[in-house]
Amino acid sequence: MAENRSRYAILGALTVEPMSGYDIRKFFAQSVSYFWVESYGQIYPMLKSLHGDGLIGPLPKGGSSRRTVYEITQSGRQVLASWLAEPAESQPGRNEILLKLFFAREGSPGAAVALLAQFRQRQEELAATYAGIAERITVEYASNPNLPNWLLTLSYGSHVSRALLQWCEEAERTLPSRRATPKVKRSPRRRRPH
């Protein structure tokens, strides 16, 4: 039931155009890296597996090249489409900053503040990145019918980063007021609370 999402990611990439494993890596790195990553360790074995299942097929190589370029097959498209029709699984996953914040009282007084400052900076960079990518692809892929969808994923990113910057401000406003609160001394060893 785990559903190997790399399968579909690679299948999806090959709908954009036929690609080699190397190309696929680059495609992900240059387009969706802010929400999806694939490593060679996944890609090459998966290409074999997809080929074995008849979902993709290698194009004849030009004699001069070592590249093996794959295209998606009809059944590959069907498999992809039926995956797209399934509801997406939720996957909030783990959030390290929140974990640190959750236990921040155990750290030094300035730790939480530093954490937030650094987090805010990353969000600012991210927001700028989204805007940059959006601008670039709007020109570069002006005629690509996928463009509107691609822009939607970027919009998702900027909505989130904007919200998080707001949250940072809020947090930074409420944090210092609490720094004075004294940390409790280690209490005398308690018996297990039943």
Added chain:
Amino acid sequence: MAENRSRYAILGALTVEPMSGYDIRKFFAQSVSYFWVESYGQIYPMLKSLHGDGLIGPLPKGGSSRRTVYEITQSGRQVLASWLAEPAESQPGRNEILLKLFFAREGSPGAAVALLAQFRQRQEELAATYAGIAERITVEYASNPNLPNWLLTLSYGSHVSRALLQWCEEAERTLPSRRATPKVKRSPRRRRPH
């Protein structure tokens, strides 16, 4: 350099109060499940390992019970504090909804709409959950000095879900207008693009 975060998560849990493995599982499930999960398969081996490193220690069991309750040691607190002082690693990770949206043109016309509708509903539920938890713990842990930090993590959640609901509206407004766009027929097999 991978940094096993479960270590610190468990260490952190034990700063709240001494707990057994079973308790820890419940603690995470009831408090931070929306951004952190730990399974038994992690917890029990990790408790052994932490004990071996002297970062936690078992409290003497009450004769009647099988429970092994651990408390954090001084060096455990130090290790935790120094982890809290390190900057948090970014971890946007994978986002399945965005992947599906990115390739949505390959799906049936209604797929993207359905995806969004379902996503919006989840966000609405999430927003409600955050509000509910916040209300509950504000009463239940009114005197707990960790409370402000815990509320901050909840606020993070509501900021995000609010932003995503806004994004949903935006997306739903722009999606239907594009549904008319005809899907390109499979083009005659292209040679590899050089």
Added chain:
DNA sequence: GCCTGCATGTAAACGGTTACATGATTCG
């Protein structure tokens, strides 16, 4: 007596990253 929840654990599988090996090609 039986069911539910308490409690501890482990084996196996999975998905994924990292690091490395190998060699070709291109370009300054």
Added chain:
DNA sequence: CGAATCATGTAACCGTTTACATGCAGGC
């Protein structure tokens, strides 16, 4: 020539989830 980058692949490792095994305790 030498460096960068193209290109394919694999082995080892890591963290994590899942599923299961085991058995006790308390309450209906």
